[in-house]
Amino acid sequence: MRKRNPPARPQPSLPARQPTMMDVAQLAGVSMKTVSRVVNKEPNVRNEVRERVTRAATALGYQPNFSARSLAGERSFLIGYLFGDPGGDYAHRVEVSILNRCRGAGYHLLVEQLDDAAADVAERTAALVSQLRLDGVILTAPITDNAEVLRVLDEARVPYVRIAPDAESDRSPAVCIDDMRAAQELTEHVIGLGHRRIGFIKGDPKHAAARLRLRGFRRAMSAHKLEVAEQLLEQGSFSYASGLDCARRLLHRRPRPTAIIASNDDMAAAVIAVAHEMGLHVPEELSVVGFDDAPIAQVVWPALTTVRQPIPLMAEAATDMLLARLAPRGGGAWPSPMPRRELDYELKVRQSAAPLGGYRRRGAAGN
Amino acid sequence: MRKRNPPARPQPSLPARQPTMMDVAQLAGVSMKTVSRVVNKEPNVRNEVRERVTRAATALGYQPNFSARSLAGERSFLIGYLFGDPGGDYAHRVEVSILNRCRGAGYHLLVEQLDDAAADVAERTAALVSQLRLDGVILTAPITDNAEVLRVLDEARVPYVRIAPDAESDRSPAVCIDDMRAAQELTEHVIGLGHRRIGFIKGDPKHAAARLRLRGFRRAMSAHKLEVAEQLLEQGSFSYASGLDCARRLLHRRPRPTAIIASNDDMAAAVIAVAHEMGLHVPEELSVVGFDDAPIAQVVWPALTTVRQPIPLMAEAATDMLLARLAPRGGGAWPSPMPRRELDYELKVRQSAAPLGGYRRRGAAGN
DNA sequence: CCCCGCGTTGGCAGCGCTATCATACGCAGG
DNA sequence: CCTGCGTATGATAGCGCTGCCAACGCGGGG
Structure with a gap:
């Protein structure tokens, strides 16, 4: 157990212990519950109190303990990213964009690479979502359409958004291009x-x-x-x-x-x-x-x-959908009909295709 | 709070609730503590009991709750991967290899992309390690040498391994090539x-x-x-x-x-x-x-x-070092001297360099 | 015979937080 | 004056698990 602090600590100096919500509450002269309200940006706290608590938290360098939050509450502030293809840069670009969006929302990202063909996809998915109580998951092809994985997610009631899934489109929200x-x-x-x-x-x-x-x-x-x-x-x-x-x-x-x-x-x-x-x-x-x-x-x-x-946009859209659903006002279910974002693609004409019998354009390779 | 189960549940049918260690203990006819020992592969449990518990856990589909483990104990079974460069495939290849190693060890991977030049690297790092109580961290260049990040990690006493760090090499274990x-x-x-x-x-x-x-x-x-x-x-x-x-x-x-x-x-x-x-x-x-x-x-x-x-090997070596340190027998500190793996590189001679005034080799581009 | 040590098991407090309920307060209406 | 209601705050009971310590049974040395 993490350095259980004895009933009476002899050393009054450096506690060498992370400040808890209790410490913040005492410094701010309020109850723990009020600190909790401030930290979670809940309503019904006077501005004056809110500021006092915020200052106390900053002064102590308070960091909420996500394990405790997750254990006591129903949110883990963790979202998962499941990708299939270990090679190529697609998965990575998606990941970076998801991270950019999670940042501001106070969520952290857990990743797992699943081989679509492997026998243990279901177990691995189950382990991830059940052990860590993920709040939501983002999937990219081809596991967007892996029946086992989707079944596990549905059973665990974990909301998920799929990027470029197959036609079974109203099973979950999705982001795609045409x-x-x-x-x-x-x-x-x-x-x-x-x-x-x-x-x-x-x-x-x-x-x-x-x-x-x-x-x-x-x-x-x-x-x-x-x-x-x-x-x-x-x-x-x-x-x-x-x-x-x-x-x-x-x-x-x-x-x-x-x-x-x-x-x-x-x-x-x-x-x-x-x-x-x-x-x-x-x-x-x-x-x-x-x-x-x-x-x-x-x-x-x-x-x-x-x-x-537009890979970054697609990943961001997917993340935003998921985060909106997870927000307290997001409700306990997806809105109806199932959200679906179809983003614009763009034809990029460069030098590798030319009129039949055409000439070779020499020059800058970039576009 | 997650479906607080009332003192007496009227419905004896589907609990719709994840089985807990308590449930496993009852089914196996042992105490919770013994189940905990089995789950954590601790010694001093009779084989017969161990098997009985394992069977009960499997039968119920028991999944340990990582939040509770992390809150009660001193391990979170989470390791972090901090990378700097959002482009290129280097970071991604490292990540996939880390994942491959975490898999068997029962660890999950949390990722964060840190812009080396950003003002908030320290805060973001602190948030990650303090909020989630990461057990360990793996870093790739260039944040392997970011003074702020390293300071935060040291202060939080989170063990970390660096891949291809700078010369300040005995500050942490490292993996590199020459x-x-x-x-x-x-x-x-x-x-x-x-x-x-x-x-x-x-x-x-x-x-x-x-x-x-x-x-x-x-x-x-x-x-x-x-x-x-x-x-x-x-x-x-x-x-x-x-x-x-x-x-x-x-x-x-x-x-x-x-x-x-x-x-x-x-x-x-x-x-x-x-x-x-x-x-x-x-x-x-x-x-x-x-x-x-x-x-x-x-x-x-x-x-x-x-x-x-050998990027995959480097990442795997780094992960293995970290996991060895985190294992119960890994002790509370890095062994001395600080571990350092230097892996072999390999000169790949292909077609882009030729003797001065040499001829052009036409043929398969691959190697 | 007792006592000690060892391998094995159980009891229980409490990790840091949130959900629920209770309380306190101000203010409008009867 | 009391009642009713909405807003702001507090008290308390756990969430599921692990660290610590106690308890138990057993074998061997004193």
């Missing part, structure tokens, strides 16, 4: 450049976004009466390595596609690398576009034409 | 290819590694009686953007350097981009090398010759 329309628009951009023979690299089918992007591609193609040759469709997994494999296969088809649409930027970058390797010039001989506007999009050469997904 | 020797070796590799006029892009001087890498470069140069022209030294900040600026300046010097050593891969990739932009062929007309073996190293073309830093 992946299908974005893919459609991107495809139309490529078609508009004159390309007809267009290859497509699919993403990991466990991600809803991968399926939606494929569907958007198909729609744009059929809207323009273009055939989607099955041999120009390759199954990737969102990783750079998978992009290399798919690109090699696609670029050996005859006739060769004049443009390749990849379901994310990592795979698009891999296509460019393979093109280099084969001595194919991008974009003169091959146009390549990606998706996400990940950092890699501006690093490869030529810079990738892609769809920018 | 950045200076690695830079020296890398520089010697470049010199060995015949280069004499070598540019160097420095990293953010707040990072110890940046300073050490520069020193290693200087050593190698002077060991080979080569002058380090100050105009071939540029100050970067580890970011891709800063790399672009530095590269532009370096490549307009006359006579132009025949090789550029960047303090990390992001900046090295930027050098390659600028070279492309200027129509300079890499590596025939310009050799470029980086540091870290970040994912970008294999994505740019030509793939970067660089020094691989």
